[in-house]
Amino acid sequence: MLIKKSVLQSIASGDIDLAFRCWKRPTVKQGGTLRTAIGVLAIESIEAITRQKITDEDSRRAGYASRSELLEGLSGREGTVFRISLCLSGDDPRAALAQQQPTPEELVALDRRLRRLKWAIDVLLLIHRWPGRRAPDLADEFGLPTDRFKPRVRRLKEFGLTKSLKVGYELSPRGRCVPEHLERGQA
Incomplete structure (x- = not known):
């Protein structure tokens, strides 16, 4: 799961705690970790959802200005939409x-x-x-x-x-x- 540096910095500061991805199958799992440039991220939860269930609050927590901006970022991508809750859990060993x-x-x-x-x-x-x-x-x-x-x-x-x-x-x-x-x- 690739995450932009600016988004990683917002995760580290606590401003972002959600991510949305379109995948044919998930590349992360609940309870797993992801090593990144800022440290290790904990995957707290992952769930398949429909685009209709994405809220304005979800969009804000994922670092988007609006729901429509988030949906635009997902448009044209095949697969199921996944809502991923994550946080910085520590330094990269x-x-x-x-x-x-x-x-x-x-x-x-x-x-x-x-x-x-x-x-x-x-x-x-x-x-x-x-x-x-x-x-x-x-x-x-x-x-x-x-x-x-x-x-x-x-x-x-x-x-x-x-x-x-x-x-x-x-x-x-x-x-x-x-x-x-x-x-x-x-x-």
């Missing part, structure tokens, strides 16, 4: 992990995990070599379509090794330790 320097033991374990993925060290070194480079350019350099390259970078982010920039990626402080140790033959 990957952000804290990305700042932590790995211990020597963690580096050994990380090295093993990355080598099992085969592509991981090459992608990490590519980002290390070209921080801030556009994802399509990195993907081309790696020899994959962008839509297959990006999930690999997200996987590295799960380990706290990369972070997204406005354009491209860079290694996190934790991630910068890996190439340093690879160069010394210690990872």
Whole structure:
């Protein structure tokens, strides 16, 4: 579920606590979480509703000036309309992990995990070599379509090794330790 940065900021401030989406099937579930640029969102509830049941109050709580503005945003989209109640529930744990320097033991374990993925060290070194480079350019350099390259970078982010920039990626402080140790033959 993609959410615009301005909407995320309004969720963080408590001004927005609803979202509406048209889906063939929901991509979130009640009780689930969603990691975003501002932290982790809690999905408090999700329900299928008709457009007719959307109220002015719902529209305001979703950040729209009016019901008609919200409905216009949903127009032309196929699927069922879902009303999603959400709130900011905490920081993204990957952000804290990305700042932590790995211990020597963690580096050994990380090295093993990355080598099992085969592509991981090459992608990490590519980002290390070209921080801030556009994802399509990195993907081309790696020899994959962008839509297959990006999930690999997200996987590295799960380990706290990369972070997204406005354009491209860079290694996190934790991630910068890996190439340093690879160069010394210690990872």
